[in-house]
Amino acid sequence: MLRCVSSLSFSGLLEEKILAAAEAGFSGIEIFREDIVGFPGPPEDVAALASEKRIDILSLQSLRDFEAVPGAERAWALTRAERFLDLTARIGSPMLVVCANTRADTIPDADRAAADLAALADLARTRGLRIGYEALATSAHVRSYVDAWTIVKKANRENLGLIINAVHSIAADADFGRLRDIDPQRIFLVHLADAPTARIDTRLLTQSFRLLPGQGNLPVHDLYGALAALNYRGPLSLEIFNDQSRALTPSAIARDGMRAFDLLDGTLKADRSPHSLVRDVAFVELACQGEDASQLERLLSQMGFVRTHLNRPGTIALYRQGRITLVVNQATAGLAHSFYLLQGLSVSAVGLRVEMEQFTKRTSLQSSKPGSEGQAKRTFDVPTIRGPGGAVFYLLDDDLDRQPFFDRDFTPVLGAAPSNALGNVDHFIQALVPNLFLSALLFYRSVFDFKSEEQHDVFDPHGMVRSRTVSNANGRVRMSLNSSLSHATTTQRFVEKSGFAAYHHFAFDCDDIFAYAATLDPRFAMKVPPNYYDDLMLRFNVSAELIDKLRRSNILYDRDSRGSYFQLYSRQLNGFFFEVVQRNGYTGLGAANAPVRMLAQSLDFETEHAFDL
């Protein structure tokens, strides 16, 4: 199937759209009529530009309200259609898209619609053009591709075929099983898009919430699978538009579009490995200097981390506990230091253990090559990939200390052995500007093969925070993407403070959180508002003893149908913080406690004296 895109899916000028689509590797582009309006040259120059950029022009979009109009208007409808055909030819497109009539006064007669389309197809044939006919869920009588196929068959013209639209088909409750009845040669084009939900009014769904496949929740992959089963070899064109995507550059949309296709292909592949492409978190790197570094190191020792290795210049230390490795990077050059200079103490990279062979084989790597971050020197000699918001991921085929450079670069530090009180990275949270939220979701789903859960809204004391969890197949890498429109939420404050790779939070798991909390100087723990513990009595059937224990240790509590969950937060350092969790069967990330955590932090932000100890 050919990866294509509609110019409607991009913002910017037509020249930029064609260039972005061609550079991202799309084989064809549909030209939206309104885009020609702003094009500086005559329509013929659109054809020349596309040919120069080596991308096919797929269609002109769209002739509307053409077929089965009341008698008096038929002559004008045909005149208008001929003008569309002329423009189709001028831009060098082989096909004109005709959308099913949405006017209320459309004549409800398939024969009449077929006769009109046959007449149009004949006019097109004299120009060497094809006509694609597309059902719309908002049409008066041709709501599903099954209806459109009836008319196309009746019209019976070689150069008249079907266009299938994913969102309109789903909105019209079309059964993709019926595709089996259609000769794939007669499908001229498929329009792909996703949406947050199908439980919404048809007009709203089809006109305002079009997402890339994988960003929403519609069964677009079912259509994709049905087309593959049908051996459809024609073009699939992305046709999306929404507030967020239109605020992105054409090249960002093109890149995301390619990732959406990668994801569709990945889901389809039968030979897909049952293993997790990303296995687990190998390390977390923090960039810091001077007083920031000493505060971080005091917090880490408090939390039971032990410095086990130092690089030869003595600027990079490894802190370890259980299977967790933290890289504390105080080097005054390189990529991590650039992060520090831009935003102060922050997570500068995350190391992931991946199935390297599979990872490099995946199509997604074609659209985002490792190491594309430019010239800045990296901490480790392994491939990297840039993620949403400028995040840096190191990709390791094995543990950090089994890498060839490890013994050369790092010396063990003699001293106490690390404890195992904390075991693994349980999850982490990335804060994003709103425009990148959908882009990020697609990155993690497509490039890292993460699954995503449904979006939920969290009430921050100063606004609303949108949150969505993504995780790998074995459940060992779990992260939450947070975003907020309000400038005063803890999420948005953190994004505004940290321009890049805004991980505001890493959580570690623990087998006995009460014993762990007993070892912690309470000045390093986030203070939970006292009424929280009284409120727990209204939420859960737990003993007063447990609540007292929780209160004494500033531990938060949650429960789902599978078990209980305990959470302990560190105070923040430049907005960044750690969490320690104990899960007894519980599967969530403690969303029910997010508002109280945000509240406590917002009070802490306002005082801003976190580590004046």
Added chain:
Amino acid sequence: MLRCVSSLSFSGLLEEKILAAAEAGFSGIEIFREDIVGFPGPPEDVAALASEKRIDILSLQSLRDFEAVPGAERAWALTRAERFLDLTARIGSPMLVVCANTRADTIPDADRAAADLAALADLARTRGLRIGYEALATSAHVRSYVDAWTIVKKANRENLGLIINAVHSIAADADFGRLRDIDPQRIFLVHLADAPTARIDTRLLTQSFRLLPGQGNLPVHDLYGALAALNYRGPLSLEIFNDQSRALTPSAIARDGMRAFDLLDGTLKADRSPHSLVRDVAFVELACQGEDASQLERLLSQMGFVRTHLNRPGTIALYRQGRITLVVNQATAGLAHSFYLLQGLSVSAVGLRVEMEQFTKRTSLQSSKPGSEGQAKRTFDVPTIRGPGGAVFYLLDDDLDRQPFFDRDFTPVLGAAPSNALGNVDHFIQALVPNLFLSALLFYRSVFDFKSEEQHDVFDPHGMVRSRTVSNANGRVRMSLNSSLSHATTTQRFVEKSGFAAYHHFAFDCDDIFAYAATLDPRFAMKVPPNYYDDLMLRFNVSAELIDKLRRSNILYDRDSRGSYFQLYSRQLNGFFFEVVQRNGYTGLGAANAPVRMLAQSLDFETEHAFDL
């Protein structure tokens, strides 16, 4: 009916919420349980604070999933409910809100639900408390207030009553006519909210898109009217939450909430004048200095405006044409000059002729007093009111030159009489930051009694622009509110350039736009991209002659079912521009041409040499 609000409707801390509600004049506030979590003192202090601020505590929200739970869980449900009752008493609330059970395993038995509620009511009675029972569209068995009323009647307890929720009732297709069957004494509370549409999944509708009445499109006024007809005298509480409102301060939400009530009352009043509260635009004031001022004056003369009056110091000139008055203010002190200093040449105020007596009688003036803009000296000695985004409106009872100060302050300038080529202000556009969009809508509907049309999205070349038209009853004041999430749209660029009162555009009407265009130096007109005219041939059945005429004069064309529309734009001055329109029956504002206008301007913005003539 008592104006109340839920603490859930505000962002911020509970103390700030109570203060904001009290200061805005709400008589009662409901306390959302989660808000107590962050309250610094014991629950008793909530009662003390409310009493000090002279606002009643109306209820504790909300006990959920209480009634008709499976047998084994009933004991815990009652224990939990007693803890809610204890908290209700501690915060000094007379009532606990109980929401209908949403669990799938709820026992479908109204008798069982009634028995549970009766038991709860008896527990409440010993504490002197009341129970309000609220149906939810998302509940398993009690979706509409009619269902809840059946259960309340069965339970038959004096201190158990009904809570009616507007959004849930509308989502459950409840008929407000059935309210007649209910004794208004047994309605303990009404929850009010609006939503953009009811054509959306119930869970989404009720949980994520709650707007203030008047900001959405649900028939909330029908419920309000039905309650008034029933002589309901109890509390009405606003219960709203959405991305935009949660980004506002508590006092801004409280002010908007009061406006929503004003609007409901205004719609209800039978004695409401059929006349327009706002009659028309009396004048538009532009602040400018030096080179900006000469550029503006050259543009105005080009457009046929004539300087007719000058104030005594010679700093304020009136430019007139037809019934249009432009006030060109070059004074170096005062409010207009403050606008100039902040953002350069811009519209600093709009004068409106209003029915002054009615205007000052309306409740809305209580919540936003004229002249609240502080100490800066104003241009005219008439009342002003501050609008969205800091906009200043002068309110006049008659024409500017019939004001007592006019002959004292202004001297006629001898010279040519103004022409009548342009007649009136046809419409204008205000650009807003996204968070103020809904607030602005409510301001214009409530304070100015404007009607609003449905929102539509316009494709800017660099993003999407949300647009909504509001107008007065006689149609002589029409404005469009525009807002965009994308930083690169012409709308958002303009907002970012002009911090206050960002009117980016005023349109004047004209009887013969071609004759008018012939008088205009083409260097002052916005250049329309040439392909626009070819595209017109695809849209409309108009003659090639007309298209040639349009092309020669850079005039845009549109048509609706009632007639045709012609548009001519000036080039921009500091982002601001004028439009000349001729409407032959057409009723819109030319939304179909907005993308090409934005495109042409975005090219013009990028070159930024508009008036280098």
